Every structure is written in C-alpha cells, then in structure tokens.
Amino acid sequence: MKKFCKFIFMLIPAWICLAGCVTSPFGFILGVDDILLSANFPRRAEYQLPPGAKVAVIPFQDTFNDGTVVGEVADWMVDNFFAMLQGDISNFFGGERGSIVHRITKRVSQEIEEDPNLVLINKKNADQADYLIGGGITSFDTYIDREKKDNRKYCTKGVFVSIRYQLVDVKTKEIVYTEERYIDRQDTREGSVPHTIAVVSDDIDMLAKQIVDITRPHEVKVTERIYLVETKNKDFKTACKLAKKSENRRKAQELFAKVYADEGIYQAGYNSAVLLFLNRDFEKAMEEMQAIEEKFHTKEAQKALKRIQEEIEYQQKPVQETSLDSTYCAEF
Structure with a gap:
C-alpha cells in the first residue's frame, strides 16, 4: 500500500507538467492547444x-x-x-x-x-x-x-x-x-x-x-485559429502572447516566421500564414500556406488554403458586379 501511495505521489508532478503543456496528449481535454483570433474584413455592397x-x-x-x-x-x-x-x-x-x-x-x-x-x-x-x-x-x-x-x-x-x-x-x-x-x-x-x-x-x-x-x-468578422506547441523556443511563446492583440500581430507573425525558418516547426509556419491572412496580406499568406500544405499535408492547412483563396477571389471580383442568379447556401 505504501508503494502504491508513493507511486501516486510520483505521478502528481507529471500531471501538473502535462497540464501546462499546450500540446500534451491531453490537450484536447484541457482545451489549451489553440487560440482563436478574429479580424474584421471590409465588404463592398453587392448592389449599391x-x-x-x-x-x-x-x-x-x-x-x-x-x-x-x-x-x-x-x-x-x-x-x-x-x-x-x-x-x-x-x-x-x-x-x-x-x-x-x-x-x-x-x-x-x-x-x-x-x-x-x-x-x-x-x-x-x-x-x-x-x-x-x-x-x-x-x-x-x-x-x-x-x-x-x-x-x-x-x-x-x-x-x-x-x-x-x-x-x-x-x-x-x-x-x-x-x-x-x-x-x-x-x-x-x-x-x-x-x-x-x-x-x-x-x-x-x-x-x-x-x-x-x-x-x-x-464588415464581416473572420475567425481563425493559431496552434500552440510544447517548445522551449522563447520566440514562439512570445509570438503567441503578442498575437492575442491585433496591434501586435505583425510582430507576432515575424516571430512565427523566424521560428519556422530556424526550426521548421509546423505550427510556427501555419501561424505565420494565418496572421498574414488576418492582416490582409493575402498573396503572401497564400504563398506561405501553400508551402506548409505541400510539406505537411494537414487538413487544417488545406482548409486554410481554401479560405485564403476564396478571399483573394473576392478581392479580385470587379466592383458592382451583380449576379442575377447568385444563389448559394451558407451556414450561420
């Protein structure tokens, strides 16, 4: 019984450690493996x-x-x-x-x-x-x-x-x-x-x-996720903190890009592309996310790539173009 109690107490520090790890095996339970960010994108009138x-x-x-x-x-x-x-x-x-x-x-x-x-x-x-x-x-x-x-x-x-x-x-x-x-x-x-x-x-x-x-x-509200990872890289941790405030996202994006260039961490590259997107640097966001998708082939990158492409297509659509058969479905 004493050995069992000793084993339990030995596990407690490990559980505490896991609770602080953003990408632990239990991250999906703790809900700490990503951060939701939003930005307002301008939209012109479909029919002014x-x-x-x-x-x-x-x-x-x-x-x-x-x-x-x-x-x-x-x-x-x-x-x-x-x-x-x-x-x-x-x-x-x-x-x-x-x-x-x-x-x-x-x-x-x-x-x-x-x-x-x-x-x-x-x-x-x-x-x-x-x-x-x-x-x-x-x-x-x-x-x-x-x-x-x-x-x-x-x-x-x-x-x-x-x-x-x-x-x-x-x-x-x-x-x-x-x-x-x-x-x-x-x-x-x-x-x-x-x-x-x-x-x-x-x-x-x-x-x-x-x-x-x-x-x-x-304006429409656009929401994206950036993903966290267990790492000792201080730049990654700093970027995560900076990204929470819109006025600091440019610096956060630069830090994520630096971490990805130095260490090749998937989350850093993905986050960099997402922040470029939220900062409306669509062409560069497309370039970075495409590179991430081609290298890692994740569903998250594929979906993000589609969203970026759709935004680029919207920006390129001629002003005041009005379709008389523009029916489509969109879930709220």
Whole structure:
C-alpha cells in the first residue's frame, strides 16, 4: 500500500507538467492547444443603392413560390406589394414557419429604418418605393430528441430552415439580387421543448442584417485559429502572447516566421500564414500556406488554403458586379 501511495505521489508532478503543456496528449481535454483570433474584413455592397433610396419590405412568406417570378422579372411582387403592405401582417403568419417569417420581416424593416442612407417605406407611402425586399421559406424541417440524465429530462430541438430573398427594382421590375441561405441550429433545455423561434432567433437577426448588407458597404468578422506547441523556443511563446492583440500581430507573425525558418516547426509556419491572412496580406499568406500544405499535408492547412483563396477571389471580383442568379447556401 505504501508503494502504491508513493507511486501516486510520483505521478502528481507529471500531471501538473502535462497540464501546462499546450500540446500534451491531453490537450484536447484541457482545451489549451489553440487560440482563436478574429479580424474584421471590409465588404463592398453587392448592389449599391443610391443615398436616400426608398425601400419597402414585402412580408416574407412561409413558402416561396418560384412561379411568381418569370425569368429575371418580378411582376407579381411589384404588382401586389401595395396590397400586401396594406394587409395586417399578423394575418399572413401562423405556426412555426409563421413565427420565423414574421421575425425576419420585422428585423429587415428595422435594419432599413436604422440605416441613415435608406428610407423605409410603409403602407402610408407605398407608392414612393424605389426598391422591394421580399422572400420566403424554401425548405423547413424540425426534430426533437429526448433523453434522461441524472434523473433529469432534457429536450433537444433542431431546426433547419432555408430562406430565399430578393431585391427588386420597382421601376424596371427587375430582380437585381437574389440569394438563398440556410440556418441549421439546435437547442437543448431541461424539461420543456424549446420553441422553434427561440432556437433560431439569433440566426434570423443575423440573416436580416446580411440581407440589408447587400445594399451597403459593411464588415464581416473572420475567425481563425493559431496552434500552440510544447517548445522551449522563447520566440514562439512570445509570438503567441503578442498575437492575442491585433496591434501586435505583425510582430507576432515575424516571430512565427523566424521560428519556422530556424526550426521548421509546423505550427510556427501555419501561424505565420494565418496572421498574414488576418492582416490582409493575402498573396503572401497564400504563398506561405501553400508551402506548409505541400510539406505537411494537414487538413487544417488545406482548409486554410481554401479560405485564403476564396478571399483573394473576392478581392479580385470587379466592383458592382451583380449576379442575377447568385444563389448559394451558407451556414450561420
């Protein structure tokens, strides 16, 4: 028994050591093997509206009928929006789908109303509208899972909803922008089943902002990881500390690059490329990450390389290029 106790006490320093090692075999449990960093990237308007543009929001529908749109012209939307604005919105919606489209209609209207460069049109001055924003649900599904744990009952509700939206020029009846996005979210609570709208309300609010963002310059938040490693290299440790503050990331990147050049540590090279990306030095980030991927062939490097390439392609896209069939899906 004494020998066993002695063995346990001998292990304690080892466990303490492991707890301080950022890439120990237990790093995935301790959650200390990476650092999340973010930066705001500027985005131009996908379809720039003139200052003071008057925009009406057609109540989003619980279904989206492609039959209302012929080619690139939205006759139905333009011809009927006045009548729809005159109606009581509460009469349009019901059930789970209804709660979703009611919220997105309300939030899109609020986003326009709060934008100093846009004018929200309502039923009192509907005939003055220059543009319409509207849309509907193209796909919807929910599921409920129940489980009992520690004599407590838990309910998980999952919600999947795909929403298509359009920006229409009233004068020409042209659909100047169209896009489809989806929300895939779940929420777990003790006891009762969460309401559908409670599960996706934050995502809907974000979507409402993104819908109005197509008409104005804005910023998007980009988040990346830098990876830590057990090393005695002081420059690596210093770089990790510096990287946490955006104003110090240039120096951190230089230190990571130096460590990689001196010792060939994968994490140092990867981190250097990521910091170049967050600092918007995209071409150099691409060059470094490509070299890392070719040498180490990691999934992280492959995915980062794709993100950098997508950003470069966006930067190279001509200003004011508007696709009338720009539908794609993006998870929130």
